[in-house]
Amino acid sequence: xxxxxxxxxxxxxxxxxxxxxxxxxxxxxxxxxxxxxxxxxxxxxxxxxxxxxxxxxxxxxxxxxxxxxxxxxxxxxxxxxxxxxxxxxxxxxxxxxxxxxxxxxxxxxxxxxxxxxxxxxxxxxxxxxxxxxxxxxxxxxxxxxxxxxxxxxxxxxxxxxxxxxxxxxxxxxxxxxxxxxxxxxxxxxxxxxxxxxxxxxxxxxxxxxxxxxxxxxxxxxxxxxxxxxxxxxxxxxxxxxxxxxxxxxxxxxxxxxxxxxxxxxxxxxxxxxxxxxxxxxxxxxxxxxxxxxxxxx
Amino acid sequence: xxxxxxxxxxxxxxxxxxxxxxxxxxxxxxxxxxxxxxxxxxxxxxxxxxxxxxxxxxxxxxxxxxxxxxxxxxxxxxxxxxxxxxxxxxxxxxxxxxxxxxxxxxxxxxxxxxxxxxxxxxxxxxxxxxxxxxxxxxxxxxxxxxxxxxxxxxxxxxxxxxxxxxxxxxxxxxxxxxxxxxxxxxxxxxxxxxxxxxxxxxxxxxxxxxxxxxxxxxxxxxxxxxxxxxxxxxxxxxxxxxxxxxxxxxxxxxxxxxxxxxxxxxxxxxxxxxxxxxxxxxxxxxxxxxxxxxxxxxxxxxxxxxxxxxxxxxxxxxxxxxxxxxxxxxxxxxxxxxxxxxxxxxxxxxxxxxxxxxxxxxxxxxxxxxxxxxxxxxxxxxxxxxxxxxxxxxxxxxxxxxxxxxxxxxxxxxxxxxxxxxxxxxxxxxxxxxxxxxxxxxxxxxxxxxxx
Numbered sequence: 248x249x250x251x252x253x254x255x256x257x258x259x260x261x262x263x264x265x266x267x268x269x270x271x272x273x274x275x276x277x278x279x280x281x282x283x284x285x286x287x288x289x290x291x292x293x294x295x296x297x298x299x300x301x302x303x304x305x306x307x308x309x310x311x312x313x314x315x316x317x318x319x320x321x322x323x324x325x326x327x328x329x330x331x332x333x334x335x336x337x338x339x340x341x342x343x344x345x346x347x348x349x350x351x352x353x354x355x356x357x358x359x360x361x362x363x364x365x366x367x368x369x370x371x372x373x374x375x376x377x378x379x380x381x382x383x384x385x386x387x388x389x390x391x392x393x394x395x396x397x398x399x400x401x402x403x404x405x406x407x408x409x410x411x412x413x414x415x416x417x418x419x420x421x422x423x424x425x426x427x428x429x430x431x432x433x434x435x436x437x438x439x440x441x442x443x444x445x446x447x448x449x450x451x452x453x454x455x456x457x458x459x460x461x462x463x464x465x466x467x468x469x470x471x472x473x474x475x476x477x478x479x480x481x482x483x484x485x486x487x488x489x490x491x492x493x494x495x496x497x498x499x500x501x502x503x504x505x506x507x508x509x510x511x512x513x514x515x516x517x518x519x520x521x522x523x524x525x526x527x528x529x530x531x532x533x534x535x536x537x538x539x540x541x542x543x544x
Numbered sequence: 545x546x547x548x549x550x551x552x553x554x555x556x557x558x559x560x561x562x563x564x565x566x567x568x569x570x571x572x573x574x575x576x577x578x579x580x581x582x583x584x585x586x587x588x589x590x591x592x593x594x595x596x597x598x599x600x601x602x603x604x605x606x607x608x609x610x611x612x613x614x615x616x617x618x619x620x621x622x623x624x625x626x627x628x629x630x631x632x633x634x635x636x637x638x639x640x641x642x643x644x645x646x647x648x649x650x651x652x653x654x655x656x657x658x659x660x661x662x663x664x665x666x667x668x669x670x671x672x673x674x675x676x677x678x679x680x681x682x683x684x685x686x687x688x689x690x691x692x693x694x695x696x697x698x699x700x701x702x703x704x705x706x707x708x709x710x711x712x713x714x715x716x717x718x719x720x721x722x723x724x725x726x727x728x729x730x731x732x733x734x735x736x737x738x739x740x741x742x743x744x745x746x747x748x749x750x751x752x753x754x755x756x757x758x759x760x761x762x763x764x765x766x767x768x769x770x771x772x773x774x775x776x777x778x779x780x781x782x783x784x785x786x787x788x789x790x791x792x793x794x795x796x797x798x799x800x801x802x803x804x805x806x807x808x809x810x811x812x813x814x815x816x817x818x819x820x821x822x823x824x825x826x827x828x829x830x831x832x833x834x835x836x837x838x839x840x841x842x843x844x845x846x847x848x849x850x851x852x853x854x855x856x857x858x859x860x861x862x863x864x865x866x867x868x869x870x871x872x873x874x875x876x877x878x879x880x881x882x883x884x885x886x887x888x889x890x891x892x893x894x895x896x897x898x899x900x901x902x903x904x905x906x907x908x909x910x911x912x913x914x915x916x917x918x919x920x921x922x923x924x925x926x927x928x929x930x931x932x933x934x935x936x937x938x939x940x941x942x943x944x945x946x947x948x949x950x951x952x953x954x955x956x957x958x959x960x961x962x963x964x965x966x967x968x969x970x971x972x973x974x975x976x977x978x979x980x981x982x983x984x985x986x987x988x989x990x991x992x993x994x995x996x
Contacts, residue, residue, distance in 0.1 A: 259817040261861055261869070279821055279860065303821060305859065321859050345859045363859065387911075389858075405910060429910070470624065471912075489624070489864065512868045513861070531865040 248483065248495050248505040250526060250538040254291040258284065262529035264306045264516045268313040271520040274527050275316055276535040277304030283318055285330070288525070288537065297328050299335050306349035306516075308358075310372075317372065319349030319360055325370060337375045341368050347404075348390045352397040357414060359400045361388030367402045369417055379417035383410055386429075394435045399456075401442055403430035409444050409454065423454045434475035434484070441498065443484055445472025451486055453498065465496055467503050474528075476517040483540075485526055487514025493528055493538075507538055593697050594893050594964045595839040596928070598686070598847045599832070599878070600669050600708070601900035602716035602825055603854030606914050607922035608906060608943035609867050610638050611935075612655045621906050621942045624864040632933045640871035643879035644924075649933040650882055650891075652995055654923040656937025656946035659953045660902035662918035664854065666708075666718035668901045670847070672953035672984070681724025681976035686957060687845035688722040689983060690964060691729035692973055694844060700791040701842035702732035707834060708849045709735050711818060712825030716849060724975040731847065734798055797841040800830045808833065811880040812873060819870070821860045824852035827870065829877040836884050839894055844964070850874065853900055857913020863904070864912065874898075882926050895928025895963045897956065906942045919945050923956060928963040930995040954989040962991035 260279035283297040302322035327337040342362035351358040367381040386405035400412040409423040428447035451465040470489030495505035512531035627636035630648030670685040687704025706719030719733040814828035855863040903921030904914035937949040972980035
């Protein structure tokens with residue numbers, strides 16, 4: 248498997264987050280420069296700039312219908328943006344220090360955020376208020392994800408454990424680990440059976456969510472694994488690292504099937520287009536990039 | 545600072561400007577031409593024009609990730625970067641400084657910079673004296689001291705120019721204070737903002753051609769100001785300011801767009817946007833080029849700050865994320881400056897100094913950052929006729945402290961003063977009580993004998 252670089256989108260500072268709209272025609276990028284930019288695809292033109300966060304934008308996600316965008320920032324807030332007007336429709340705040348990560352359910356009704364206050368917070372996005380604070384981590388939370396069936400939250404960070412929480416009860420239901428070093432990234436497989444966790448040992452651990460056992464470890468990066476994303480088909484796991492590369496893995500065979508080079512700094516986020524033909528990456532080199540996936544060599 | 549607003553206006557010499565021109569500082573030496581010539585003669589400078597370009601890496605650069613790598617140290621100390629060989633046997637640099645590595649024979653690396661107070665305070669890199677118990681009037685910045693001692697090379701270019709940006713932390717964008725050298729010797733700060741700014745509303749360079757109009761507006765401005773220390777000396781450099789404003793030579797020196805695309809490409813391109821989070825200043829490679837243009841035009845001291853080097857770690861990127869971001873730009877712009885000076889025959893006349901207010905913690909913190917480490921830091925020197933191609937000082941196995949030849953900030957300044965022709969054992973400037981003050985702590989610090 249290989250990929251061709253199609254677009255390089257620039258920010259004034261590091262790009263921490265990327266997300267495709269559901270029709271794959273727009274890419275959102277969130278940056279340490281406090282802005283969110285919307286880019287047209289496949290043309291690659293900047294469509295809009297969303298300004299309002301007072302700190303780095305660490306996560307972006309389109310809400311169903313693509314008319315609204317949910318963002319999270321180190322400024323400890325989540326914002327819902329109206330993409331027609333570019334205005335903030337709602338702001339939610341609750342963490343006591345840097346908010347580092349955010350994920351939303353597929354219906355956009357709930358979101359979860361993780362922060363350096365060691366907590367994760369489940370939010371009622373429609374109502375604009377917190378549902379519960381998920382307490383258990385003993386150190387900074389670096390990453391959060393929600394399972395494809397919207398039932399489970401995964402959170403992980405410096406305490407080296409992946410903690411699994413029930414969206415319904417907001418209780419911790421399991422933990423995975425410990426890893427040997429802080430965990431920087433997690434991703435659910437599309438069927439919800441596997442969870443990948445990348446850490447500062449430069450390793451990706453694949454966990455079986457039914458048995459809570461390690462399935463395998465993927466090694467090959469030469470730096471912390473900052474970002475992970477399963478393709479929608481489940482056939483490819485993309486990983487981004489502080490070694491500036493993106494690796495493409497076959498999670499079934501554990502084979503490294505491709506390596507994308509071009510970024511000049513840590514790759515902090517990855518996102519697949521809905522049809523799996525495009526992969527977007529955001530990196531500390533102040534760029535978001537769009538790669539076209541090419542089968543074969 | 546005197547701001548002259550306008551857009552798309554024409555310079556006195558007919559040059560078209562696309563942006564606002566800011567004429568700031570109004571600092572001139574306060575010496576007439578005979579005095580200037582006499583000062584130069586007394587200092588053995590003759591007609592040659594020696595100068596200094598100081599690059600301030602605001603926030604404190606990580607010495608162990610730049611020029612003092614410790615690949616044998618435990619992983620929590622040595623960091624992510626590998627050393628690469630330079631063109632001097634036995635000297636290694638960081639892998640992200642490949643261009644400077646090929647110019648190591650023209651650099652002197654100080655691996656044992658000591659004497660920091662551990663604060664984000666520019667004065668350490670602007671005059672190097674303690675900030676407590678200062679003499680009446682306060683210590684002048686290096687540039688202000690030089691302005692006081694030597695005056696300007698010509699009447700159109702201030703003796704000292706500070707390119708520090710108006711954005712960024714207060715402790716970092718400080719262009720340098722004139723102290724007891726007097727307001728007339730404040731660094732000319734075209735990019736700064738602050739209480740010293742004087743704005744002539746409605747003036748542009750076209751209007752400046754009308755001398756009477758200018759004088760009328762300056763007179764009006766003076767009536768708006770209290771008679772206080774901030775404007776003492778105004779009369780002294782009244783005429784000199786007018787010369788600066790009307791000659792166009794300063795405007796040309798500041799306008800890097802006059803350089804060829806090839807030269808600009810060589811220096812690389814920066815941005816006036818914040819270089820990092822929070823109180824970051826900018827990281828504008830073009831400032832290196834402007835510095836060269838200014839010393840070429842007659843400036844004696846040019847200072848600039850570059851980027852934000854205060855890298856405590858996530859969530860604002862690890863120390864290494866930020867180093868990968870900043871080091872290539874420094875590598876390119878500093879290398880370009882060194883080559884440019886050499887090709888123009890200015891290398892031996894222009895001392896270039898690169899440093900920050902302290903080093904960073906040997907042990908990487910849990911957020912992937914390095915914190916403040918005043919125990920030891922680093923500096924790089926080039927040009928000025930120094931004996932380059934050497935490292936001065938050594939740190940222990942984890943780059944925690946100096947084990948050989950600690951070098952104080954004031955020793956660096958003593959070296960710069962020496963390069964400009966001053967004997968630090970005999971040269972003094974009177975403070976506001978009339979008491980002579982030596983340029984560096986008398987009897988304690990000398991120029992680095994290894995370099996001179």
